[in-house]
Every structure is written in C-alpha cells, then in structure tokens.
Amino acid sequence: MVPKTSPSCPHCGEPLAPFKLPDDGGWDGTFQLACFNDECPYFARGWAWMEEHYGVRSSYRYRLNPVSGQASPIPVWSRNALRDRMIEGDVAVDKVGGSDVIPGQDGEKGSHP
Numbered sequence: 001m002v003p004k005t006s007p008s009c010p011h012c013g014e015p016l017a018p019f020k021l022p023d024d025g026g027w028d029g030t031f032q033l034a035c036f037n038d039e040c041p042y043f044a045r046g047w048a049w050m051e052e053h054y055g056v057r058s059s060y061r062y063r064l065n066p067v068s069g070q071a072s073p074i075p076v077w078s079r080n081a082l083r084d085r086m087i088e089g090d091v092a093v094d095k096v097g098g099s100d101v102i103p104g105q106d107g108e109k110g111s112h113p
C-alpha cells in the first residue's frame with residue numbers, strides 16, 4: 001500500500017506540492033508534484049548550472065511523477081514559474097494510478113460460491 005504521508009523533497013525536506021501539467025506537455029497524468037521551495041538547494045544551484053552549461057537564465061525544480069514514481073527536473077524560467085498551476089488544497093496522491101489496480105488481486109476475498 002502507498003503510505004498516506006505526502007512525499008517530500010529529498011533535497012530540502014519540504015513537502016512536494018501538486019501542480020497541473022501544461023496541456024501540451026505530453027505527460028501521462030493530470031498533475032505532478034514539485035518542490036516549490038525557493039530555498040531548495042536543487043532549485044538554488046540550478047540557476048548557475050543552467051547558465052554555465054546552456055547560457056540561459058533558467059533553473060529547474062525537483063519534480064515527481066506520482067503515477068510512475070519517477071523524479072526528474074522540471075525547467076522553470078523564474079521563481080514564479082508554475083506557481084499559477086499549483087493546485088489548491090490537498091490532493092490524495094494515494095488515489096492516483098489506481099486505474100491499473102486489478103480488482104480481487106489485493107486480498108479481496110469473499111466471492112467464493
């Protein structure tokens with residue numbers, strides 16, 4: 001079973017916040033989780049890294065796909081980027097991805113004739 005506790009950022013320990021995905025992102029979910037902590041070292045060092053490697057004033061935030069459990073950086077062009085996509089309130093992460101649960105497989109008994 002998936003624990004009820006909200007996932008937190010492995011870089012700064014802040015709880016991850018859900019945000020809606022851009023429509024043209026081609027992602028396989030309706031929302032993902034990201035660390036929106038501006039003090040997060042992952043985000044903070046991203047500015048220098050991006051400028052050094054790509055010559056752009058940009059950074060990235062820690063992002064987690066709640067469906068696959070895969071973490072990857074999501075590019076942000078400013079501190080406020082993606083903030084308008086943040087979802088208000090709690091999101092039940094443990095309900096995401098339930099479509100691939102096979103009924104009866106998880107200890108569901110009592111259907112014997």
Ligand SMILES: [Zn+2]
Binds near residue numbers: 011041
């Ligand atoms: Zn963080």
